[in-house]
Amino acid sequence: MTMSRPFNKILIANRGEIAVRVMRTCQEMGIETVGVYSQADKEALHTRLADEAVFIGAAEPSESYLSIEKIIEAAKKTGADGVHPGYGFLSENAEFAAAVATAGLVFIGPSAETIRLMGDKAEARALMEKAGVPVAPGYQGKDDEAALKKAAKEIGYPILVKPAAGGGGKGMRVVTEAKEFGDSLAAARREAENAFGDQRMILEKYLTNARHIEFQVLADKEGTTTHLFERECSIQRRHQKIIEETPSPFLDVGLRKQMGDAALAAAKTAGYTNAGTVEFIVDAESREFYFLEMNTRLQVEHPTTELTTGLDLVQWQIRIAAGEKLPFKQDELSPRGHALECRIYAEDPGNGFLPATGTLHKVVEPGGPGVRVDSGVVQGMEVGVHYDPLLAKVIVVAEDRARVIRKMKRALQETVFLGLTTNREFLLAVIAHPGFMSGIVSTTFVDHEFIDWKPKAANGAPVEILIAAAIAEMEGKASLTGDGDHRSEDDEFSPWARGMGFRMGGGG
Amino acid sequence: MKFSYQSGEESYSIELEKTAQDYLATVREERYEVEVVTLADGDLQLKINGMLFRIHWAGDSGRHWLAFEGQDYYLEKVENIRRASAQSGGGGDNLVCAPMPGQVRDVLVAEGEQVEKGQNILLLEAMKMEIRILAPREGQIVNLAVKDGETVDKDQVLAKVK
Numbered sequence: 001m002t003m004s005r006p007f008n009k010i011l012i013a014n015r016g017e018i019a020v021r022v023m024r025t026c027q028e029m030g031i032e033t034v035g036v037y038s039q040a041d042k043e044a045l046h047t048r049l050a051d052e053a054v055f056i057g058a059a060e061p062s063e064s065y066l067s068i069e070k071i072i073e074a075a076k077k078t079g080a081d082g083v084h085p086g087y088g089f090l091s092e093n094a095e096f097a098a099a100v101a102t103a104g105l106v107f108i109g110p111s112a113e114t115i116r117l118m119g120d121k122a123e124a125r126a127l128m129e130k131a132g133v134p135v136a137p138g139y140q141g142k143d144d145e146a147a148l149k150k151a152a153k154e155i156g157y158p159i160l161v162k163p164a165a166g167g168g169g170k171g172m173r174v175v176t177e178a179k180e181f182g183d184s185l186a187a188a189r190r191e192a193e194n195a196f197g198d199q200r201m202i203l204e205k206y207l208t209n210a211r212h213i214e215f216q217v218l219a220d221k222e223g224t225t226t227h228l229f230e231r232e233c234s235i236q237r238r239h240q241k242i243i244e245e246t247p248s249p250f251l252d253v254g255l256r257k258q259m260g261d262a263a264l265a266a267a268k269t270a271g272y273t274n275a276g277t278v279e280f281i282v283d284a285e286s287r288e289f290y291f292l293e294m295n296t297r298l299q300v301e302h303p304t305t306e307l308t309t310g311l312d313l314v315q316w317q318i319r320i321a322a323g324e325k326l327p328f329k330q331d332e333l334s335p336r337g338h339a340l341e342c343r344i345y346a347e348d349p350g351n352g353f354l355p356a357t358g359t360l361h362k363v364v365e366p367g368g369p370g371v372r373v374d375s376g377v378v379q380g381m382e383v384g385v386h387y388d389p390l391l392a393k394v395i396v397v398a399e400d401r402a403r404v405i406r407k408m409k410r411a412l413q414e415t416v417f418l419g420l421t422t423n424r425e426f427l428l429a430v431i432a433h434p435g436f437m438s439g440i441v442s443t444t445f446v447d448h449e450f451i452d453w454k455p456k457a458a459n460g461a462p463v464e465i466l467i468a469a470a471i472a473e474m475e476g477k478a479s480l481t482g483d484g485d486h487r488s489e490d491d492e493f494s495p496w497a498r499g500m501g502f503r504m505g506g507g508g
Numbered sequence: 509m510k511f512s513y514q515s516g517e518e519s520y521s522i523e524l525e526k527t528a529q530d531y532l533a534t535v536r537e538e539r540y541e542v543e544v545v546t547l548a549d550g551d552l553q554l555k556i557n558g559m560l561f562r563i564h565w566a567g568d569s570g571r572h573w574l575a576f577e578g579q580d581y582y583l584e585k586v587e588n589i590r591r592a593s594a595q596s597g598g599g600g601d602n603l604v605c606a607p608m609p610g611q612v613r614d615v616l617v618a619e620g621e622q623v624e625k626g627q628n629i630l631l632l633e634a635m636k637m638e639i640r641i642l643a644p645r646e647g648q649i650v651n652l653a654v655k656d657g658e659t660v661d662k663d664q665v666l667a668k669v670k
Binding site: 187357409 | 509511513515516518520522524531533535538540542544547550552554556561563564565566567568572573574575576577578579580581582583607608609610613633634638639662
């Protein structure tokens, strides 16, 4: 159906920072927003920001954000005409996309069939092989343990065991020798069952010196397919991306053209429409690249592309879904500058990166030129265990890579998240590492170089910190959070008695 | 006034004395002149022996979170820790506790079994990840309190190592 009118009302079937980000674009486009929230998100930022918010159930995702029924019901009840799935949750669930269409609503993304096809990593690999897009040596046949083990032997260790239904690094295991295969397979299957409800596994040759480079694609429903260049996502911790950038410091003009063409071929073969990402793994030594998978949704790291291209990808998703044609051709696109993103997670890098929970007693977001923050949290919020621990993304853009790294350092130092443990200090350590600064990294960089990393606090609390805590206690009595009234009436020496933020002492 | 804080495994004492200029702090017998330049909304600017420090602070009943020059710190009032420890019957590193709420996936040891420090005792599933719970020290597993499939809370005692 070709629609020339834009949407009146879009339901955002997600939460946290991505829901907020999508809602902001909808607001700019004059489109009303419907948010959905679980019990745990009653006071969440996305719930407050939506024009209408519909309660959809208990905190457990299966009861709320993964409930196709409840979300469709909310869309119908509020009269939404479009549904944006965000990333994660139901965004790559073909059944959901089909259910949205059946309900007479527009799913803002590719077709259900494309989602299904690309979502099955085994089928996607097979399709790409047929289309002549290079794929990593691997196996996607019968996945009983014996067959997998035999294939692993043929491909050669080390091997990566990956869920056929999966993504986001969950359920993946690297197996270095045959005798570990059984246990790793079992563990991977358990995680996959939990994360995706599907235990099927495929195998891929694990490249030990590899870079993860992906291409953003954007295609309209009239057959115009473009790519918006690459993002390098090699800074990963246990297969989870933590820092991404564009352009990739590894690509030269020739390789970028080759990979861009392959990304276009992949998207066209899949009959792709709307926004998506083709992920490649690049052998850092041979410079050969291989198709990994295609993500049929917006990626977490999409803001980096937005900052160097000047395009609002969510806006284009909505416009394409409404039937608009892309007005630009591939050769008219030219990115500018260098963008970098750091993901701030509620986790403890000094303690196995275990997820952290608590109340965000103090939040300060960085600002200034070239600094963007996509956040789903606000000061005072409780961060619990139910969902992914991503608190916010800090994305910066500058003229070149050296400048953008300096800007990120400044922005992260300005960033404050107090009340629970975050990976902020860890991120600063990564971008300060000479390996990162030189741009010579692989997907094992973080796992190898930071294996013994500990925060400064592990060496003890410096005097300045002890003094600050004691003074805060002495002065503030209860707590010094931002409500403003801290006068200490009795004590004429107390800085509180002289009013807020009044600079004293002078001199020095 | 005296304050005692714990940071990680270490405890610290600090004494603060009011002066005409603001405060005199004593830590490990070293004295520091402290001038409070700004103190608002958890934003502290302190001149310590003439050097200016900007520190972000947030606190909640004896727990302090501080950020300073890209580093994050957490201090807990020593009295809080002593009280909590007394309540859980002596605590310390003989207890194997759940680091967060989750579900027990696989108990790998039996009551009475001898284990080594760092040995994998059980698998906990939390936030879609599998977390290995390791023995804090070598010894014998006693009071194994959970079984496969059971849901546990953060800090819940899973077993003791004697």
